[in-house]
Amino acid sequence: MKPFNPKPRQCKACPQTFVPVRPMQTVCSPRCAMKKVRQDKVEERAQVRTRKESIKTLPVLKAEAQTAFNEFIRLRDAGKPCICCGQPLGEGDIGGAYDCGHYRSVGSAPQHRYNELNAHAQRKQCNRWGAGRAVDYRIGLIARVGLEAVEALETDNAVKKFTAEELREIRAHFKAKAKELKKERA
Known part of the structure; x- marks a missing residue:
């Protein structure tokens, strides 16, 4: 068996040089051992x-x-009225919750799934049980973004397939925007 001949080593947790006591020792002290484990x-x-x-x-x-x-x-739309009926969001809803309603549905126009002009806060009665109330939504949308933007949404039928990387970017983008809005309101 070969005798243990310690040579100075650099600690893996701090910049200090030390002489090991055991052959497999990589840190200089118990404190550095805990730091290395973390x-x-x-x-x-x-x-x-x-x-x-x-x-x-x-x-x-x-x-x-x-x-x-x-x-x-x-x-984004927390203080605004419902895009369809103009009533305050959450009025009459159980728990005061409201939805993110899409003007052009995600099923019929998947290319507009993440389009901010295509989505607005909508009372649950209007979005879920009122089948989206497309005519009222259009009237409210024209009032908010203008007729040209609404017609551009209606005529854009280009097929869009999202890649995994695009979806990750979209997720990160909107999480950051939501975090920024929360910080502004706090």
């Missing part, structure tokens, strides 16, 4: 997070992007 856990969690993100399917990414977009629209 660093390793943080790195491991980051790797796990990256791996989980890389295996997400398009439907999952689409749902996450839609959730972030809807939250932003609800925050």
Whole structure:
């Protein structure tokens, strides 16, 4: 058996040089050992997070992007009346909740799924049980964004397939915008 001949080493947790007491020792003290364990856990969690993100399917990414977009629209339009009926949002609703309603539905115009001009806060009675109230929505939309913008929405029928990377960017973009709105209101 070869005798242990310690040579000075650089501590993995701090910039200090030390002479090891044991052959596999990589840190200079118990404090640095705890620091190294914490660093390793943080790195491991980051790797796990990256791996989980890389295996997400398009439907999952689409749902996450839609959730972030809807939250932003609800925050953006929080103080405004319903786009369809003009009543205050949440009036008559159970719990005062309201939806992010799309003028052109996501099913008929998926290219406008994340278009801010196509989505506005809408009372649940109008959006869910009133089938979106398209005629009233159009009248309210013209009042908010103008006739030209509404006609541009109605005539744009270009097919759009979102890639995984685009969906990640959309999700990050609307999460950041929602966070900014929350910070402004706080």
